[in-house]
Amino acid sequence: MSKEPVAVVGVGQTKHVAARRDVSIAGLVREAARRALDDAELTWADIDAVVIGKAPDFFEGVMMPELYLADALGAVGKPMLRVHTAGSVGGSTALVAANLVAARVHGTVLTLAFEKQSESNAMWGLSLPIPFQQPLLAGAGGFFAPHVRAYMRRSGAPDTIGSLVAYKDRRNALKNPYAHLHEHDITLEKVQASPMLWDPIRYSETCPSSDGACAMVLTDRAGAGRAPRPPAWMLGGAMRSEPTLFAGKDFVSPQAGKDCAADVYRQAGIADPRRDIDAVEMYVPFSWYEPMWLENLGFAEEGGGWKLTEAGVTELDGDLPVNMSGGVLSTNPIGASGMIRFAEAALQVRGQAGEHQVDGARRVLGHAYGGGSQFFSMWLVGARPPQS
Amino acid sequence: MPEVLKAPLVVEFPFTRSLGPVQSAFLTGLRERVVLGVRTTDGRTLVPPVEYDPRTAEEIHDLVEVAPTGTVTTWAWNHEPRRGQPLDTPFAWVLVRLDGADTALLHALAAPGPDAVHTGMRVRVRWAGERTGAITDIACFEPYDAEPGQPGNHSGEFTEPLTGIVAPARLDYTYSPGRAQSAYIHALSEQRTVGERCPSCRKVYVPPRGACPTCGVATAEQVEVGPRGTVTTFCIVNIKARNLDIEVPYVYAHIALDGADLALHARIGGIPYDQVRMGLRVEPVWTEGARYPDHYRPTGEPDADYDTYKELL
Numbered sequence: 001m002s003k004e005p006v007a008v009v010g011v012g013q014t015k016h017v018a019a020r021r022d023v024s025i026a027g028l029v030r031e032a033a034r035r036a037l038d039d040a041e042l043t044w045a046d047i048d049a050v051v052i053g054k055a056p057d058f059f060e061g062v063m064m065p066e067l068y069l070a071d072a073l074g075a076v077g078k079p080m081l082r083v084h085t086a087g088s089v090g091g092s093t094a095l096v097a098a099n100l101v102a103a104r105v106h107g108t109v110l111t112l113a114f115e116k117q118s119e120s121n122a123m124w125g126l127s128l129p130i131p132f133q134q135p136l137l138a139g140a141g142g143f144f145a146p147h148v149r150a151y152m153r154r155s156g157a158p159d160t161i162g163s164l165v166a167y168k169d170r171r172n173a174l175k176n177p178y179a180h181l182h183e184h185d186i187t188l189e190k191v192q193a194s195p196m197l198w199d200p201i202r203y204s205e206t207c208p209s210s211d212g213a214c215a216m217v218l219t220d221r222a223g224a225g226r227a228p229r230p231p232a233w234m235l236g237g238a239m240r241s242e243p244t245l246f247a248g249k250d251f252v253s254p255q256a257g258k259d260c261a262a263d264v265y266r267q268a269g270i271a272d273p274r275r276d277i278d279a280v281e282m283y284v285p286f287s288w289y290e291p292m293w294l295e296n297l298g299f300a301e302e303g304g305g306w307k308l309t310e311a312g313v314t315e316l317d318g319d320l321p322v323n324m325s326g327g328v329l330s331t332n333p334i335g336a337s338g339m340i341r342f343a344e345a346a347l348q349v350r351g352q353a354g355e356h357q358v359d360g361a362r363r364v365l366g367h368a369y370g371g372g373s374q375f376f377s378m379w380l381v382g383a384r385p386p387q388s
Numbered sequence: 389m390p391e392v393l394k395a396p397l398v399v400e401f402p403f404t405r406s407l408g409p410v411q412s413a414f415l416t417g418l419r420e421r422v423v424l425g426v427r428t429t430d431g432r433t434l435v436p437p438v439e440y441d442p443r444t445a446e447e448i449h450d451l452v453e454v455a456p457t458g459t460v461t462t463w464a465w466n467h468e469p470r471r472g473q474p475l476d477t478p479f480a481w482v483l484v485r486l487d488g489a490d491t492a493l494l495h496a497l498a499a500p501g502p503d504a505v506h507t508g509m510r511v512r513v514r515w516a517g518e519r520t521g522a523i524t525d526i527a528c529f530e531p532y533d534a535e536p537g538q539p540g541n542h543s544g545e546f547t548e549p550l551t552g553i554v555a556p557a558r559l560d561y562t563y564s565p566g567r568a569q570s571a572y573i574h575a576l577s578e579q580r581t582v583g584e585r586c587p588s589c590r591k592v593y594v595p596p597r598g599a600c601p602t603c604g605v606a607t608a609e610q611v612e613v614g615p616r617g618t619v620t621t622f623c624i625v626n627i628k629a630r631n632l633d634i635e636v637p638y639v640y641a642h643i644a645l646d647g648a649d650l651a652l653h654a655r656i657g658g659i660p661y662d663q664v665r666m667g668l669r670v671e672p673v674w675t676e677g678a679r680y681p682d683h684y685r686p687t688g689e690p691d692a693d694y695d696t697y698k699e700l701l
Contacts, residue, residue, distance in 0.1 A: 021551060024408030026439050030447070044445040061403035061557045071438055074445030119404050131395035131563050132573050134654075134680045135632070138625050138640040145623030146642050150701040153621070153666060153694075199624035199637075243601035247591035247649035248699060 003102040005385050007224035007231035008346040010040030010217030016180040016331040019118035020211040025065060026072035029114050032213035033073055036110065040217040041228045044074030047217070048106035053083040053093030053113040054335030058128075059120035073112065085239070087283070087370025089113060090214065090338025091377030094366075095237045097218050098379070102234075107220050114213035115333035122209070122334060138198060141206060141286065143372065145198035147251040148288040152200065154252060157291060157306035159200060163191040164309055165287035166205045166329055172316055173326025175355035180210040180331040205287035205329075212333035214340045221385070232346035235363065235386050236267030237379035244372040251373055257296040260376040264365070265298070268380045269387070273298045273365075277380070279321040279348055279358045281341040282367040285328045290314065294322070297367065297378075316356065324348065324356040338368025342379055349383040393570045397563040402556045410439045412551055413451050413544040418525035421515055422542045424451050425489050435489035451544030454488035455537035456513040458529075461485050461492045465502040472558075474528050480505045484529055487536045496528040504531070512537065521550035568598035571610065579674055583648055585609045591649040614645035617684070618692040619668040620701045624661055639664045643684055644700040651700050658685030667691035 012035025014020070020028055029052075037043065050073050057063050066082040073080070083093040090113035097111035127135070138145075152159065167188045173179035174186075194204035224231040240260035242249070261273070270276045282297070284290045291305030299320060300308050308314055314322035323329070325344040328337050345366035347353040358364075362383045369376050407415060410426055414437050417424040426437035427450040434448075441448050463482045469475055474496035482505075483492035498514065499505050512532035519525035565573065568584055572595045575582040583594035584607035591600065592611050599606050622641035628634075639661050642651035656664050657673065669689040672681035 019406075021406045022408070024406055024411060024439065027408040030440065058399075061401060061555065071440040071442045071445065074440075076442050076445070116406075119406060121401060121403075128399055129397070131397055132393060132565050132569070132679070138623065138653075139627070139629055142623055142625055142640050146621040146640070147701070149623060149666070150621040154698075195626065196624070197627050198640075199626065201623070245650060246601040247586075247589070247593065248602070249650070251701065 006098045006234040009227035010036040012036030012215045013178045016210045016212035030072045032215040036215035047110045049079040050075040051097035051111045053089040085375040088368040088375040091368030112215040113336040113339040115335040117209040141198040155303040161306045162287040165290040169327045169329040173330035179326040207285045207332040210333040214336045232349045232381040236264040238263035239377045253296045278361045280365045281344040342366035397561040400558040415521040416546045416549045419521040432490040453539045453542040454486045455539045457537035458484040458486035568596040594648040613647035617643045617645035655683040657683035
């Protein structure tokens with residue numbers, strides 16, 4: 001028996017900011033969930049199950065927050081699941097929810113991811129003082145910066161590429177009312193003049209720390225038929241994992257990322273992603289990850305990702321826009337960041353992305369990764385239902 | 389086989405919490421010796437209050453005051469109070485349904501012993517002398533035989549309401565790095581670096597983990613690597629990390645020790661930071677009594693060819 005087609009009929013986000021001191025965690029997730037229901041013109045009673053994700057519990061120090069959030073998300077008397085896959089969790093959470101619909105376990109599922117970084121200390125949560133171990137000497141950016149240098153060596157990319165990505169994403173964010181950073185006076189010169197934190201990564205090429213939540217309502221073909229606005233259809237979705245560190249690990253282009261993308265393209269019948277996919281929302285916490293992921297996801301040959309960025313292909317009006325919403329570089333509530341990518345992809349194919357809409361976007365990829373480039377989750381959504 | 393190491397690991401952090409409107413009123417009320425609940429649309433009063441009705445999922449914010457007296461609905465005796473618990477002598481954990489409430493609140497009951505506690509017993513709030521807007525503003529409950537207290541008619545509006553709290557969290561673990569890493573650490577004390585080879589893929593892991601993450605098989609064959617190695621990639625750190633006494637800028641590098649099949653991370657010294665490069669040959673510099681090399685410095689050998697380390701970035 002074939003799978004049930006999965007449709008996104010509701011999307012909701014909070015206005016992402018540095019600190020939402022006016023709401024509890026429950027109040028934050030509620031706001032996104034409510035907006036997703038409103039978008040779908042549904043009520044709590046229409047939801048059959050809730051699937052929620054966030055980054056490690058250590059971040060806010062609330063152990064298993066999903067237990068206390070059941071009331072806020074209308075989950076009482078329904079199945080509620082929590083998904084854990086580090087930074088990719090927003091994407092994995094959406095895929096677990098989608099699989100429940102695809103498998104006809106549930107008709108309509110609310111899926112949501114959040115982070116309240118103002119109440120958190122992610123850096124502390126990730127670098128506990130483990131006895132006998134040498135402390136990490138460089139912080140989060142220091143973990144990723146050597147991989148960026150490795151990419152530059154391998155690809156021959158000029159060292160300005162990272163600043164082009166940051167400049168583009170911050171300008172895109174100005175068109176997205178939900179984005180955290182709205183730097184109205186941004187210029188390329190300002191990006192290039194910002195302090196070098198972990199050479200080769202500059203301050204302006206790193207992501208902010210945000211409070212925010214993102215929710216989606218996923219439903220089956222019948223639910224999509226009742227939807228008030230055009231749905232986004234899932235054409236393919238996959239997750240892949242690999243160890244954080246192992247002999248032969250390619251941090252620049254991890255095998256798990258390649259395999260994950262290949263699986264999505266196979267499901268969706270994509271022969272040439274560069275030709276067949278109209279836009280991408282990818283997880284770029286440091287600007288250089290745009291060219292790296294362009295290669296990992298098959299949009300460019302190895303060593304060629306930076307050429308797309310440099311040629312303006314990934315600009316909002318380019319041939320393959322990337323991070324139309326402003327991306328993780330403009331908004332990073334860690335646990336929600338992956339789901340925002342998935343949701344923004346859905347908004348594009350629904351024609352609901354507002355000022356950052358790509359005209360005629362029919363197939364858009366949402367991408368998330370997490371851990372030390374260890375977990376990958378992706379979906380491809382389309383304006384039309386899958387064939388079969 | 390050398391002894392497997394063990395050490396305490398304390399994980400401790402003062403988390404901040406934004407309260408939102410309902411918890412803000414509840415905790416501010418405790419500071420003012422007022423217990424507030426929240427009324428649902430079907431007329432139940434929930435204490436402690438919640439922001440969303442567990443039955444209907446509706447947002448609820450109709451605050452009502454309840455009495456400081458109530459009835460124990462169930463309990464458990466705590467023979468041996470631990471650090472941070474409400475009382476430091478044995479007490480009962482109780483669920484108390486306050487007069488005027490439909491749900492029960494978890495707290496401590498001061499009582500001479502378990503024989504003095506029973507379900508259905510009447511109790512009242514014993515307020516803490518100093519109150520800050522926290523559940524501990526109720527010091528505990530105490531037995532109470534007189535008439536039920538009368539709830540006031542507080543609206544839940546306060547001057548200077550509390551909007552956030554700090555919630556310290558602490559977890560105490562006993563950490564053991566296991567057999568393979570213990571052996572690695574013992575060897576380090578002799579300034580030797582010892583990894584383990586996977587019997588299947590033949591890769592040498594440093595530090596060893598006791599198993600190969602690719603093949604999923606146990607590793608046992610010990611292999612000494614280094615002491616020299618090659619810088620495979622690096623970054624220049626320009627921001628001072630808290631609790632690290634290292635002058636910036638400094639170079640944080642991935643170093644593939646000779647004979648190892650993946651890189652470890654360390655600081656490079658003995659060379660200006662802007663002269664460090666991929667392929668630089670380095671060796672460890674030890675300081676007296678340190679568990680790990682303090683840093684690595686150039687050996688003076690010619691740089692390694694990119695092809696020899698490109699798989700080890």
